[in-house]
Amino acid sequence: MKTAYTADQIRQAEQALMARLPEGTLMQRAASGLASVCADLLGRVYASRVVLLVGSGDNGGDALYAGQRLARRGARVEAVTAGSKTHEAGLRALLDAGGRVLDPSAAGAAIETADLIIDGLVGIGASGALREPYAELAKAVAAARGHVVAVDVPSGVDASTGRVEGAAVRARVTVTMGAYKTGLLVDPGAAYAGRVELVDIGLGAYLPDPDVAALTGADLDVLLPRPRNESDKYRRGVVGVAAGSDLFTGAAVLAVGGALRGGAGMVRYAGRAAPVAQVRSHWPEAVVTQLDAPSIDRVGRVQAWVLGPGLGTDDWAHELAAAVLASDVPVLIDADGLTLVAKDRTLLRRAAPVLITPHAGELSRLIGAGRDAIEAARLDHARRAAAELGVTVLLKGSTTVVAEDSRPVRVNTTGTSWLATGGTGDVLAGLAGALLAQGLSCYDAASCAAYLHGVAGRLAADGAPLAAGDVASALPAAIRAVTSTNS
Numbered sequence: 001m002k003t004a005y006t007a008d009q010i011r012q013a014e015q016a017l018m019a020r021l022p023e024g025t026l027m028q029r030a031a032s033g034l035a036s037v038c039a040d041l042l043g044r045v046y047a048s049r050v051v052l053l054v055g056s057g058d059n060g061g062d063a064l065y066a067g068q069r070l071a072r073r074g075a076r077v078e079a080v081t082a083g084s085k086t087h088e089a090g091l092r093a094l095l096d097a098g099g100r101v102l103d104p105s106a107a108g109a110a111i112e113t114a115d116l117i118i119d120g121l122v123g124i125g126a127s128g129a130l131r132e133p134y135a136e137l138a139k140a141v142a143a144a145r146g147h148v149v150a151v152d153v154p155s156g157v158d159a160s161t162g163r164v165e166g167a168a169v170r171a172r173v174t175v176t177m178g179a180y181k182t183g184l185l186v187d188p189g190a191a192y193a194g195r196v197e198l199v200d201i202g203l204g205a206y207l208p209d210p211d212v213a214a215l216t217g218a219d220l221d222v223l224l225p226r227p228r229n230e231s232d233k234y235r236r237g238v239v240g241v242a243a244g245s246d247l248f249t250g251a252a253v254l255a256v257g258g259a260l261r262g263g264a265g266m267v268r269y270a271g272r273a274a275p276v277a278q279v280r281s282h283w284p285e286a287v288v289t290q291l292d293a294p295s296i297d298r299v300g301r302v303q304a305w306v307l308g309p310g311l312g313t314d315d316w317a318h319e320l321a322a323a324v325l326a327s328d329v330p331v332l333i334d335a336d337g338l339t340l341v342a343k344d345r346t347l348l349r350r351a352a353p354v355l356i357t358p359h360a361g362e363l364s365r366l367i368g369a370g371r372d373a374i375e376a377a378r379l380d381h382a383r384r385a386a387a388e389l390g391v392t393v394l395l396k397g398s399t400t401v402v403a404e405d406s407r408p409v410r411v412n413t414t415g416t417s418w419l420a421t422g423g424t425g426d427v428l429a430g431l432a433g434a435l436l437a438q439g440l441s442c443y444d445a446a447s448c449a450a451y452l453h454g455v456a457g458r459l460a461a462d463g464a465p466l467a468a469g470d471v472a473s474a475l476p477a478a479i480r481a482v483t484s485t486n487s
C-alpha cells in the first residue's frame, strides 16, 4: 500500500523527528536524495548546466544543497533566487562549491537552455496560488528543454489536495521527502508531478494514519478472491445486473461483460426485451431473465446487484431500482441509477451496503456541487458525498478515488486517459459488482475494480484508442498481472 499525507501531517512528523537530530540533518538527507536523482537524469554531471529556482523557504534550501552537490561534481549550477530572503547556509554552500547567482533578467533564457531545472520555489509551506515572481518562473519552465525536477511537490500544486490554482511547474520527476503528499497522487497535481521518487529521510515512525492510500499490485494479490477446491458457481458469488433499456442496449452488454470477467461464479442479467436479446447473443454465459414487470422476484438469488447502466429514468426504471434496493444484498448504483437516486433519496434508505460510482457530473446532481468544483477538489467532494449519503463513493475521472466514512480515501494510480471513452464505466460497474458478489467490502471491491480497470485500460490501449469492450477483454490479463498464484 502506498500511503500519502497532508502538508500538516508531514510537518508534524518532521518536527518530531527533527527534535531528535542535529540541526540540518533532514535537509542534508533530502538534498542528497535529490542530487542523486538529478545525477541519474543527467547521466553525465560534469559540465552539465543546472538552474535552481530558489524560493524563500526550506524547499529552496533543499535545492541549494542539491546544487552544491552537483557543482562539486563539475556541473555549472546557477541559482535564481526568487524570494524576499534565501536560505543563507544553503546559498553559501552553493557559492563555495563554485555555483553562482543568476541575474533575474537572465532567468528565462537560462531555464530554456539548461540541461536540468530544479524547482525549489515552494514545497509544503505554500499557501494559495503562486505569487510573483514565482508564477512567472513557473510559466517559464514550460519552455524548458531540459529535465524538470520538482523538490517535494511541483510549485503551484497544493501538497494536501492536488489542487492547482494558476501557474504551476510541470515536472518530469518530483523528488518527495519522507513520504508521499496527497497532492502527488490526485489530479490535477498528479499530472504535474510526473514520476514521483520518494527519498527516505527517516520519517516513517513519526507518521500518523494516512490521509489517502493507493493500492499496489501486491495488495490486489492479497485482496482478490480465488476459487478454491470446494468452490462451485454459487459459492463463488452470483452477481445480478439490472441495466440497459430499449434505447441503451450496449450498457447492459458491457456491464455483463465486466461482471463475467470479474471472477463471480455466475452472472444473472435482468432487463427488458431489447437488451435481453443483445445480452443473450453476446454472452451465452449469462443467465438471463426477461422482465415483463419491474420486479426481481423471478431472477433468483444473487449476492450483489449492479444497478443502473443504461437503465433509463422512466417510471419502470424507478420501480425496478426500488425493487433492487429493497433487497438485502450490497448494491452498486451507477449511471441512470444515480439519476433516479438523485431524484428520489428515499431509494437509499436500506440497511445493506451501497456503493455508488458517479463521474463528476453525476455526483454534482447528488450533492448539489458544481462539476468543475468537484473536478478541482475530488477528494473533498468524494469524502463529503460518502458522509452525507452514508454510502461508499467511487468517483470516476482522471484520478479515480474511493471514499468511505472514517477510512483513508483510496486513490487509483493505474488509469490511462484512453479510458475516457463511452462505455468503459459500464465495464467498471460490472467488474466491481462481481467483486462485491464474491464478498469484498464496498471499499475493497471499488478500489480493486478501479485498479484492475486501469491496468486493463492500459493493456487494451497500449498507446492507441480502445473501445470499452476491449477493456473487458483485457481484464483477465490485468488480473494475471497482479496475482502470483493462479491455481
Ligand SMILES: NC(=O)C1=CN([C@@H]2O[C@H](COP(=O)(O)OP(=O)(O)OC[C@H]3O[C@@H](n4cnc5c(N)ncnc54)[C@H](O)[C@@H]3O)[C@@H](O)[C@H]2O)[C@@H](O)CC1
Pocket: 014, 015, 018, 026, 027, 028, 030, 055, 056, 057, 058, 059, 060, 062, 083, 121, 122, 123, 124, 125, 126, 127, 128, 129, 130, 131, 132, 134, 151, 152, 153, 177, 201
Ligand atoms: N522541515 C524539514 O525538516 C524539512 C523540510 N524540507 C523541505 O522544506 C520544505 C518546506 O519548507 P518551508 O516550511 O520553509 O516552506 P516552503 O519552502 O515550502 O515555502 C515557504 C515560503 O514560501 C512563501 N510562500 C508560500 N506560499 C507562497 C505562494 N503562493 N507564492 C509565493 N511564495 C509563497 C512563504 O512566504 C515562505 O517564505 C519542504 O517542502 C521540503 O522541501 C526538507 O528539507 C526535509 C526536511
Ligand SMILES: Nc1ncnc2c1ncn2[C@@H]1O[C@H](COP(=O)(O)OP(=O)(O)O)[C@@H](O)[C@H]1O
Pocket: 335, 359, 395, 396, 397, 398, 399, 400, 415, 416, 417, 418, 419, 420, 421, 422, 423, 424, 425, 426, 427, 428, 453
Ligand atoms: N482522463 C481520464 N483518465 C483516466 N481515466 C479516465 C479519464 N476520463 C475518464 N476515465 C475513466 O473512464 C471511465 C468512464 O466512465 P463513465 O464516465 O461512466 O463513462 P460511460 O458512462 O460512457 O461508461 C471511468 O472509469 C473513468 O474513471
Ligand SMILES: [K+]
Pocket: 059, 119, 120, 121, 122, 123, 150, 151, 152, 153, 154, 155
Ligand atoms: K517545489
